[in-house]
Amino acid sequence: MPRPKRAPAPALDLAGVRAHLLPNGLRVRLLPERSAATISYYTFFQVGSRNERLGTTGISHLFEHMMFNGAAKYGPKEFDRVLESRGGHSNAYTSNDVTAYYEDFAAEALETVVDLESDRMRSLRLTSDSLEQEREVVKEERRLRTENSIFGLMEEQLEALVFLAHPYRWPVIGWMEDISRITREDCEGFFRTYYAPNNAAIYAVGDLDPDATFLLLERAYGDIPAGPRVAAVPQGEPPQRGERRASVRYPAQAPALLAGWRGPPARSPDSAALDVLQACLAVGESSRLRRRLVQELELAVSISIGWGWRIDPGVFLAFAELAPRASVDRTEKVLWAELARVAERGVTAAELRRAQALLRSSVLHELATHHGVAHALGQAEALLGDWREAGRALEHYAAVGAGDVRRVAREYLDPARRCVVVLEPEGRP
């Protein structure tokens, strides 16, 4: 039987990480890893839609676009040109909690990347022209991902049901009207507050010398002044006392069902147990909900569970695409019954082992590239407050017992605290 050449290493060996704090508050984490002559360079800013206000929702995401439009040293259109000419590529994403930028590149382009990234953190140039152009681009992105996407339409409704007071209520991309309203002054204030070095962290993983890289970063970022303290995010979400429902009427071919419950914050030990519950319920063909809803009853074409770790309590959601003539009521009944069964009787030891094996593989896949490791470090620090957590995922999953799975199912998937969005196809022949 084929065996690995060495005993399986821990998923991620973080002994080599060098962690530094610059006087201006910038956190730097460097991990030399020389399996390939490339580097992945992530910059995490601790800002996302949770830091926004009504009227300018979507500014975190729109601002992410603005970061590619020129700074003092590298002017408009230069960022990607310079990077691509050095054999690198870049992208970014904005979530409810963070905005993250990355470059993946051949190791010898490191100085160029540091120069590009520090230039825009120090001296981004925000012009009205580039704002107007990005505004239109973002509107197209919203049309693509939300207005003409069934899941996008439903998810927007669901978040607005799950949260009454918390900013997770609005979509990361923002409301269309707000995207139109954001001004250049809004962007400038946003930059000064949230893109200061004390609200950022850099993760570089790959073929690098940690001492030389740290000196390089110190020189490039050390003189960027710290910014103001970031305002706390409102946490006054009132308790939910009963099911909340919404329907979306849309000219679709088939119905769909999206349900959500407010879960714990990512830092809670229950987060890992909810990942295990997710795997038991809907990861793989032999998961409970796939077997029941898709294979046995043929009510659904697909069923998935999303448990997204967030800084503040996030959403545990279930999404089912139904067969065109399937009954939504019946699908709901079966889904609720399956969830109640887990909450009452838990999962078997074999189901637990299966879920843990699948989660282990998924962690190994994530950590197979420099990019994956750099992202995992940043994500762990942004959501859990410590990059070391990136190396502990397997430990946390292995510690989850069947009793924990039952407990979190009972605690979080309470029928009186669920939110349900139903897609009702209209105009079907």
Place this chain on the structure above:
Amino acid sequence: MSPRISLPPIRRERLEGGLSVIVAERAGVPLASARLVLPGGASLDPSRRSGLAHLAANAARRGTRRRTGAAIDLLIESLGAELGAGVDEDASFFGLSAPAEALARCMDVLAEVVTAPTFPAREVDRLRRREVAALAHDLDEPAVVADRAVLAAAYGEHPYARSPEGLVADLTAARRGDVAAFHARHYRPQDAFLVVVGAVQAEEVLALARRRLRAWRGAEGPQAPLPAPPPPRPAVLVVDKPDVTQAQIRIASAGFPRRSPDYFPGIVASAVLGGGFTSRLMEAIRVNRGLSYGVRSRFATSGAGGIFLVSTFTKVETAAEIVQVALDETARFCEEGPGAEELERTRSYLCGLYPLSLETHDQVCEKLADLELYGLDADEVSGFAERIRAVTPEVCREVARRYFPLERRVVVAVGPARAIAKPLARFGPVRVIPARKMM
């Protein structure tokens, strides 16, 4: 400028029954990736049975002489592995991703699924109903509809015109007998190959493959070669989806097969026009006009032929404008060719990106399978940078002029016909079809 690229040492063996086995040991995470490839794929679908290769591959997973479909699911997943089946225009394939220590048990299942599926009628019927239902959901995805429509329009009567997932009418008519017959006829070790890559020992994998797959025999006789597709007939097609607020746009023209000498010049030319964030189309459409969130161009290359394809989307009101901008930029590029700095940047970008596409066991496994399927040499990988660097401005312009959509082209727009058909008429006579006809 860009890191050295090399594939791990490769062991090859042809088993008694004809199956080729290709194994590469790699350091890295303790996972292994395997891919069993059966050339032919959806292009072997009989007439009025589109989707059959796809159905057969997925149905093969639903039961063997020794195990039920449910038992297969449970065994594979309990080991932390994934076993998937898929089909494209040139091949059916079974992909396995497993913890290295579980590879042997997973390979047992893989071998059974490919060589001894029983196609239980209940499971085949259920899968078929699920595939049909999934097509209803696909119809609600404008981008999926556009991709289907452009293949149909560009390839005409050729088998590449059909989506591997098939049409509702064909799938509805398919029976267990069709599936079993497809398997009996087309799953043949003499054409097939198995690639295994990962933190494993090559000798042990080869021994395992011999034990499990040596005795596999398939139908005899030659497989008919697939003819080259004719060049696209010019057309402007509006696929009517009355309620969307954004039009999905595709523009296609004749391309070349994967083995063509134009492959590397084509990669460079299409990247200058529509790859990366600094391409001409990106600059004209997104940066200068804010017309779209994204636009890209590429050569889609297959065994018997290929197409050149531009993909983008924009609000309904600017559907014709975006097509015009894309065509103007394309014409300008064909006229001028790339600038020196632009070409240099694009070549560096492509060479820098390439090693990142070969980082994981899965990626290397897929690359080796691709080389084998199209009869390409491994030095295509090690020599990638050299070949990209060898593309001169003249060669780039020449390949653009030969293939880019200047005259003979297909324009497809998915959106509300009442709003977009008339403005698009400036590109040729418009044919409107309801979206459901694409399924």
